[in-house]
Amino acid sequence: MPVLPCRPNTFLYHNELYQFLSHCQQNCAADSSQIVSISLEVESVDPLVVLQEIAQPNQLSFYFENKSNQQAIAAIDAVAQLQTCGVKRFSQAQKFVSSCLDKIIKVGTSNEVSTGPHFFCSFSFFNETSQIDYPFPAATIFLPRWQISRCGDRCILVANFLIDNETNLSKLYQDWCQKIRTINLLKFQSNSTNNYNSISRSQHIKNIKNFKQSITSSLKLIESNYFQKIVLAHPLDVSVDRPFDLFQSLENLRNIHPGCYIFAISNGKGQNFIGASPERLISINNQQLSTDALAGSAPRGKTLAEDTKLANCLLSSEKERYEHCVVLDFITQCLYQLGIVPQVLSPRLRQLSNIQHLWTPIQATLPTNVHPLEIVAALHPTPAVAGVSRDVACTKIQDYERFERGLYAAPLGWLDDQGNCEFIVGIRSALIDRDRARLYAGAGIVAGSNPDREIAEIQLKLQALLKALV
Numbered sequence: 203m204p205v206l207p208c209r210p211n212t213f214l215y216h217n218e219l220y221q222f223l224s225h226c227q228q229n230c231a232a233d234s235s236q237i238v239s240i241s242l243e244v245e246s247v248d249p250l251v252v253l254q255e256i257a258q259p260n261q262l263s264f265y266f267e268n269k270s271n272q273q274a275i276a277a278i279d280a281v282a283q284l285q286t287c288g289v290k291r292f293s294q295a296q297k298f299v300s301s302c303l304d305k306i307i308k309v310g311t312s313n314e315v316s317t318g319p320h321f322f323c324s325f326s327f328f329n330e331t332s333q334i335d336y337p338f339p340a341a342t343i344f345l346p347r348w349q350i351s352r353c354g355d356r357c358i359l360v361a362n363f364l365i366d367n368e369t370n371l372s373k374l375y376q377d378w379c380q381k382i383r384t385i386n387l388l389k390f391q392s393n394s395t396n397n398y399n400s401i402s403r404s405q406h407i408k409n410i411k412n413f414k415q416s417i418t419s420s421l422k423l424i425e426s427n428y429f430q431k432i433v434l435a436h437p438l439d440v441s442v443d444r445p446f447d448l449f450q451s452l453e454n455l456r457n458i459h460p461g462c463y464i465f466a467i468s469n470g471k472g473q474n475f476i477g478a479s480p481e482r483l484i485s486i487n488n489q490q491l492s493t494d495a496l497a498g499s500a501p502r503g504k505t506l507a508e509d510t511k512l513a514n515c516l517l518s519s520e521k522e523r524y525e526h527c528v529v530l531d532f533i534t535q536c537l538y539q540l541g542i543v544p545q546v547l548s549p550r551l552r553q554l555s556n557i558q559h560l561w562t563p564i565q566a567t568l569p570t571n572v573h574p575l576e577i578v579a580a581l582h583p584t585p586a587v588a589g590v591s592r593d594v595a596c597t598k599i600q601d602y603e604r605f606e607r608g609l610y611a612a613p614l615g616w617l618d619d620q621g622n623c624e625f626i627v628g629i630r631s632a633l634i635d636r637d638r639a640r641l642y643a644g645a646g647i648v649a650g651s652n653p654d655r656e657i658a659e660i661q662l663k664l665q666a667l668l669k670a671l672v
């Protein structure tokens with residue numbers, strides 16, 4: 203991938219960008235195209251506000267925020283995309299990314315994480331989606347036309363221009379200038395209001411009897427050693443008398459769940475998948491890999507004393523620790539098999555606004571020959587969202603659950619041209635389709651699980667999400 207060593211800012215003042223694009227176009231062979239990727243530092247803006255202002259309902263988009271790291275990224279519209287399904291979807295995604303990178307001319311030399319082209323990915327839980335009209339493919343990978351990221355106070359705009367012999371460069375150049383003007387106007391805007399007054403009354407899942415039977419049946423299979431753990435989920439359907447307000451709901455999510463990853467993915471056809479997940483699948487920053495074993499849960503207490511008691515019970519519960527340990531063992535074994543030596547940090551609690559989890563962070567230095575998507579493919583689904591043994595648990599999940607998991611509990615994230623990435627697990631999530639929303643949450647079932655308590659845990663997770671939707 204060629205890199206043009208120049209300061210992108212000079213383009214703003216000297217029209218050099220136009221000349222440069224024109225030069226790229228002249229060098230394009232008759233039937234080929236190139237992608238010019240320009241990174242430019244802009245004044246600090248909220249990427250969520252930019253998404254709201256610029257993204258059109260008929261465009262793919264992706265929003266991803268990690269408030270505790272002061273990082274957010276929005277990707278809008280696609281210059282290249284792959285939609286696929288099947289067991290090879292991760293390797294196909296990898297090939298697609300490398301074929302795009304072969305075409306990219308990168309402008310600017312900085313290799314900071316938020317500069318340069320990023321690819322945004324959503325994979326479904328299973329290799330195929332079985333519901334015929336499910337609105338997201340089993341894998342979508344796209345290179346956005348516009349990408350805006352914020353890291354602390356710094357903001358980087360990345361524009362990816364697809365150029366071939368037919369491209370109207372004047373239009374492209376005008377579009378670039380227009381976007382910069384728009385973003386500059388957004389610098390003082392933020393969506394910092396809370397508005398929880400729509401459907402915030404609690405709602406409960408239906409068909410609880412069937413779900414309870416699935417848990418009881420799973421417990422029998424666990425007792426007979428058919429499998430050791432299964433994670434069963436349940437949807438909650440809600441509707442309102444007008445379309446859901448996506449951006450206000452995201453604003454609410456970021457305020458209610460500051461410790462979670464906030465995400466929103468649009469399929470460009472009017473449906474959005476959004477959520478606040480506490481679970482990272484992997485992140486890689488300069489060859490340093492971080493992943494988490496996160497499983498085993500208790501509610502937060504209403505008082506400090508109650509909270510401490512619940513935390514201590516969680517830390518000492520044999521059942522919760524087992525549920526957690528199978529996740530930790532699976533992740534570490536998987537990494538070893540990929541030739542990665544994990545360093546397991548001390549176990550701790552991950553305390554969120556409504557719930558607390560057992561959490562063991564895992565770190566490793568990556569060998570250069572392992573691609574981020576190979577790690578995603580090997581780890582997904584971990585026993586935090588599937589079970590042990592994995593294949594048996596996945597088959598039983600399909601027997602018990604009468605709904606399409608789709609993007610629920612699936613790998614969602616981005617990777618860049620430097621081998622950096624961040625993928626989360628799409629739990630505590632909702633599919634929004636105009637005035638209807640389907641919310642998802644699940645719980646791990648192991649020996650000793652109490653069906654009523656597992657159902658209460660799922661209700662707790664669902665209500666926290668429901669509260670944010672307006």
Ligand SMILES: C=C(O[C@H]1C=CC=C(C(=O)O)[C@@H]1O)C(=O)O
Pocket residue numbers: 433435481496497498499559585586587611629630642643644645646663
């Ligand atoms: C599957 C979910 O949570 C997983 C992640 C953390 C704790 C879990 C648990 O304690 O059951 C689950 O394994 C979900 O929230 O839908």
